[in-house]
Structure formats: C-alpha cells, structure tokens
Amino acid sequence: MNADELREKARRLRIEILTMLACAGSGHTGGSLSAADIVAVLYFHILRHDPSNPKWRERDRFILSKGHAAPVLYAALAMTGYFDRQILNTLRKIGSPLQGHPCSCALPGVEISTGSLGQGLSIANGIALGIKMDGLPSRVYCLLGDGEIQEGQVWEAAMTAAHYRLDNLCAIIDNNGLQIDGHCCDVMHIEPIVKKWEAFGWHVIDCDGHDVVALVGAFREAASVKGKPTMIVARTVKGKGVSFFEGKVEYHGIAPTQAELNAALEELRA
Amino acid sequence: MGERIHSSPPAPEAPQKARATRDAYGEALLELGKKRPDVVVLDADLSGSTKTGKFAKAFPDRFFNVGISEQDLIGTASGLSLAGKLPFASTFAVFETGRAWEQIRQTVCYSRLNVKLVATHSGITVGEDGASHQATEDVALMRVLPHMTVIVPADARETKQVIHAIADYEGPVYVRLGRANVPIVMPEEYAFQIGKAYTFHLGRHATIIAMGVMVSAALEAAALLRADGVDVGVVNMSTVKPLDGETLLRASSHSGLLVTAEEHSVIGGLGGAVSEFLSQHNPIRVLRVGIKDTFGCSGSPAELLRLYGLTAENLVQTIREAIA
Numbered sequence: 001m002n003a004d005e006l007r008e009k010a011r012r013l014r015i016e017i018l019t020m021l022a023c024a025g026s027g028h029t030g031g032s033l034s035a036a037d038i039v040a041v042l043y044f045h046i047l048r049h050d051p052s053n054p055k056w057r058e059r060d061r062f063i064l065s066k067g068h069a070a071p072v073l074y075a076a077l078a079m080t081g082y083f084d085r086q087i088l089n090t091l092r093k094i095g096s097p098l099q100g101h102p103c104s105c106a107l108p109g110v111e112i113s114t115g116s117l118g119q120g121l122s123i124a125n126g127i128a129l130g131i132k133m134d135g136l137p138s139r140v141y142c143l144l145g146d147g148e149i150q151e152g153q154v155w156e157a158a159m160t161a162a163h164y165r166l167d168n169l170c171a172i173i174d175n176n177g178l179q180i181d182g183h184c185c186d187v188m189h190i191e192p193i194v195k196k197w198e199a200f201g202w203h204v205i206d207c208d209g210h211d212v213v214a215l216v217g218a219f220r221e222a223a224s225v226k227g228k229p230t231m232i233v234a235r236t237v238k239g240k241g242v243s244f245f246e247g248k249v250e251y252h253g254i255a256p257t258q259a260e261l262n263a264a265l266e267e268l269r270a
Numbered sequence: 271m272g273e274r275i276h277s278s279p280p281a282p283e284a285p286q287k288a289r290a291t292r293d294a295y296g297e298a299l300l301e302l303g304k305k306r307p308d309v310v311v312l313d314a315d316l317s318g319s320t321k322t323g324k325f326a327k328a329f330p331d332r333f334f335n336v337g338i339s340e341q342d343l344i345g346t347a348s349g350l351s352l353a354g355k356l357p358f359a360s361t362f363a364v365f366e367t368g369r370a371w372e373q374i375r376q377t378v379c380y381s382r383l384n385v386k387l388v389a390t391h392s393g394i395t396v397g398e399d400g401a402s403h404q405a406t407e408d409v410a411l412m413r414v415l416p417h418m419t420v421i422v423p424a425d426a427r428e429t430k431q432v433i434h435a436i437a438d439y440e441g442p443v444y445v446r447l448g449r450a451n452v453p454i455v456m457p458e459e460y461a462f463q464i465g466k467a468y469t470f471h472l473g474r475h476a477t478i479i480a481m482g483v484m485v486s487a488a489l490e491a492a493a494l495l496r497a498d499g500v501d502v503g504v505v506n507m508s509t510v511k512p513l514d515g516e517t518l519l520r521a522s523s524h525s526g527l528l529v530t531a532e533e534h535s536v537i538g539g540l541g542g543a544v545s546e547f548l549s550q551h552n553p554i555r556v557l558r559v560g561i562k563d564t565f566g567c568s569g570s571p572a573e574l575l576r577l578y579g580l581t582a583e584n585l586v587q588t589i590r591e592a593i594a
Contacts (some may be wrong), residue, residue: 061352105382119373119377122348124349
C-alpha cells in the first residue's frame with residue numbers, strides 16, 4: 001500500500017473511531033485518534049495476518065497494551081475483515097464482543113485481553129520467546145501509551161526483552177504527552193524516553209507518529225535490527241485529526257457528542 | 271530441613287519418609303519435560319528454592335528466569351502460552367499470588383490462558399523467614415478469580431500426580447506447595463483427579479476436611495480420638511476450587527460436625543469455601559481450624575504449627591469441646 005492509501009486508511013479509521021464512540025456514548029477518544037496512523041500502517045501494510053484465519057500460526061502479533069484505545073483496534077479489525085463493520089455500533093453495549101477494553105475471549109483477532117495498563121509488553125515478550133523457540137518468522141508488535149510507561153512492570157519487561165535479545169519484538173510508544181490527569185510531564189515525568197529505552201538495551205527509533213512514510217521506515221528498520229528489541233517512540237498528538245480534540249486532556253476518556261461528531265466528520269471529510 | 275512437622279507419627283499404616291512437596295514438583299517437572307516438548311518453565315530468581323532449577327539444568331532452552339519481577343513473570347508466561355507453549359511459572363506463594371495478583375486476574379484468568387502457576391513456600395511452615403515470606407492468604411486470593419482452579423496437595427506423592435494432571439488440563443491453575451518436609455499420607459493406589467476429594471473415612475461424630483500439610487495432622491487427630499471411642503473421619507480436599515460438593519454433602523450428612531483444617535487464614539480459604547457451600551446446600555455446624563486473621567512470624571515450622579494451633583492436638587481439643 002502506498003503512502004496516500006495508508007493516509008486514507010488512517011482517515012477511515014478515525015471516522016470509524018469517532019462514529020462508534022459517539023454511538024457508545026462513552027470511551028477513549030484522544031488516545032484512539034493519536035494511534036490511528038500507527039495502527040493503519042501496521043494493519044494495512046506491516047502485519048502479516050489473515051482475517052479469515054485469526055489463529056494462523058505464522059501470523060505477526062499485535063498487542064494493544066494501551067487497551068483503552070480499543071476503538072482504533074476494533075476499527076482496524078473491522079476494516080480488514082475480521083468482523084462485519086455493523087458490529088462497531090455495539091461498542092460497550094450489553095452482549096457485545098466489543099467490550100470497553102479488548103477481550104480476547106469475546107473477539108477473534110484480539111490476541112490478549114488488555115485494559116489494565118503496563119501488562120502488554122511482558123506478554124509480547126513471552127510470545128516473542130515462544131515464536132523464537134519454534135523458529136517461526138513472525139514478529140510481535142506492542143503498542144504502549146506514554147503515560148503507561150509509568151507502570152513498573154513495563155520496565156521489568158524492558159529488561160527481559162533486552163536480556164533475551166528479542167529482535168523479533170517491536171514496541172511502539174504512542175507519545176501524545178497527555179494522560180487522564182493532565183500532561184505527563186506534570187503528572188509524572190517520563191522523559192527522556194529515548195535515553196531510558198536505550199539505557200535498557202533497546203534499539204530506539206524516534207519518529208513522527210503521524211507520518212506514515214516515517215512509520216513504515218521505522219518498522220522496516222526495526223525488522224533489520226539483530227540481537228535487541230526495538231522501541232519506536234512515536235511522537236503524536238492526542239486527538240489527532242480533529243482540531244477541537246487535538247491536545248485536549250479532557251478528551252482522554254470521553255466520547256464525542258452527536259454535534260461534536262458531526263463537526264469532526266466534516267473536518268475529516270473535507 | 272531434616273525435621274518433621276508433626277511431633278508424633280502420623281496415622282497411616284506404614285509411615286514413610288517425609289518429603290517437601292516442592293521436591294516432588296522439581297521431579298515432576300523433569301518427567302514432564304521429557305514427555306512434552308511444549309512444557310516451558312519460568313521462575314523469578316528462586317529456582318533453587320522452588321526446585322525449578324532441576325528443569326533448568328536439564329532443559330536450559332525451555333527455562334526462562336525473568337529475575338526478581340513477579341508481574342513480568344506472569345506476563346511472560348502468558349505470552350508463551352499464547353505462542354502455544356505450556357508454561358509453569360513458579361516463585362514463592364506470597365509473591366506469585368500477592369505481587370502479581372492483578373496480572374493473574376487480567377491476563378491469565380480473564381483471557382482464560384493455559385498457564386500453570388505453581389508456587390512454593392506457602393503457609394507458616396516457611397519458618398524462620400517470617401511473615402513477609404509466609405503466604406497465608408494465597409488460596410483466598412486465587413479462589414476468588416473466575417476460571418481459576420486451585421489445588422493444594424497433601425504430600426509429595428499427591429504433588430507429582432497433580433503436576434501431571436494439570437499439564438493435561440486446559441486452563442489456569444494455581445498449585446500451592448510448601449517448603450517443609452511433610453509425611454506421605456496418601457495411599458499408594460491413590461489416583462488424583464482435579465475436583466475430586468479423597469475420603470479416608472467418614473466419622474460418625476465429626477469429619478475433618480483438610481488440605482495440604484493439615485491432612486497429616488487430621489489423620490493423626492482422628493487416630494487419637496478413635497482410641498477414645500470418638501469416630502472422626504478425614505477428607506483430603508486437595509482441590510479447593512472447584513470444590514467437591516458431592517463429597518461435602520456425603521460428609522455433612524454422615525457426620526454431625528465438620529471441621530476444616532488449613533495452613534491458611536480461616537478467612538477465604540478452605541474453611542471459607544466449605545462454609546459457603548454448606549450454608550446453601552446443607553447448613554450444619556462447621557468449625558474452621560486455621561490461622562486466625564493474623565500474620566505469621568519467625569520460628570521453626572514445628573514451633574509455628576504449635577503456636578498457631580495447626581496440630582493434631584488442637585484438632586482433638588476442638589472436636590472434643592464441640593461434641594461434649
């Protein structure tokens with residue numbers, strides 16, 4: 001897929017995210033939008049996967065460690081054909097496979113249930129270890145939030161990945177700079193992110209998280225690194241794509257109203 | 271540790287050499303490792319104590335030490351299970367079930383992963399290390415989790431069977447093992463099944479429902495009381511979840527009194543599980559012998575068992591007072 005096509009996919013993802021969130025009436029808008037370009041590049045260009053066979057043994061794995069961004073994952077799974085896109089309208093409703101945070105028992109294509117922050121990277125490590133034992137070509141991708149790396153377990157996992165030289169693992173930090181209570185730098189300093197991961201023995205790529213060409217390049221570079229895991233620090237804007245959501249802390253955990261949705265779709269369709 | 275936990279010899283026919291359940295675990299893992307190439311073992315810097323070190327030595331490519339990081343231990347084991355492996359993750363019970371409880375809840379149980387959590391150093395028989403290292407709440411913590419199976423073997427013989435049985439079972443399992451030597455109490459012909467209690471005998475006056483090291487104490491108590499004409503039975507309820515309700519109904523209709531015995535808090539463990547079940551299905555009197563909502567402390571295992579009333583003598587006294 002070329003860059004324009006990927007940008008178009010990202011735009012479509014954002015439309016689906018906002019539409020399903022407005023329909024649900026609750027959910028996490030900002031962090032779903034900030035990750036849309038990363039997820040678009042992964043699902044439409046990088047990942048080797050088969051939506052008709054979600055358990056394909058040789059598939060690449062994607063772990064959404066920042067599980068509250070479930071809408072971006074659901075949109076990608078629907079758009080790639082894991083399930084009918086009508087199901088997106090059931091998000092967060094009783095009986096829906098689209099739980100508020102991803103549930104692997106409820107929805108094929110979700111590798112593991114997430115939502116409690118800080119756990120995905122350890123899981124990704126375990127998968128990467130198992131894949132290496134079996135000599136499979138699969139790669140493992142794990143998307144973390146930047147606030148999420150305040151969790152101690154992330155750093156336990158950071159050590160494990162480097163210790164076991166998991167070069168089939170590529171993690172991405174959606175570095176949008178905001179968390180529920182405010183700016184990360186005010187709530188709990190996370191910088192210098194790049195130096196931290198380098199110090200933990202990772203190959204680190206600092207990259208514009210909304211530039212699909214840069215992202216594709218970063219994932220290709222990650223795949224060529226031997227002997228160590230790669231962390232892509234994707235510099236993003238929370239709420240990206242909708243002017244009145246961008247950089248707004250308050251849109252971390254609330255869904256757009258119908259009026260906001262209409263205005264947002266107008267922008268995205270312009 | 272050469273000492274035995276109980277001061278007087280246990281009841282069963284031929285007393286056998288006391289062994290720690292963790293030792294049996296180490297051996298069972300070796301057997302499993304030879305039989306099943308998908309078995310992998312993880313530890314958090316305690317492989318010498320949990321006895322996973324034996325597996326590590328025999329199968330270095332299938333052993334992963336994650337260092338002192340229990341939360342990462344659970345996550346890594348979960349990932350290995352997602353990659354089609356059969357992970358056994360071990361550390362001390364207090365760290366495995368306490369430090370990593372939410373990882374077990376969110377990742378292992380909610381996603382219903384085939385991860386086996388086998389923890390050693392449970393209960394006060396950890397001994398001298400004291401309360402920080404003595405898990406007396408672990409069964410309660412694990413039992414409350416949906417999809418979790420909880421097993422507390424009584425001796426080394428049962429432990430071996432348990433490890434093989436859970437390898438053939440699909441789903442999350444917690445197995446609680448100990449540090450100290452315990453007498454072999456299960457008969458040679460015994461065959462462990464998940465969810466099936468073993469009834470040594472049902473007593474007319476009372477039956478003791480025991481788990482872990484307390485099975486031995488219960489047998490000893492029953493023998494002492496029998497000598498005085500008091501008919502007391504013993505059930506080894508090694509699977510605490512799912513609880514063997516059938517056996518409990520049989521025991522509760524046969525015996526006028528049930529006494530639970532556990533090296534665990536009387537809150538939320540075996541006594542809690544039995545009481546929950548019987549309050550609904552056959553509300554008879556249940557007395558709970560266990561650790562009474564308090565922390566452990568340093569001492570030898572035998573001293574601690576006496577201090578906390580986890581002895582045959584205390585079971586005898588409890589039953590005598592209750593039926594007087």
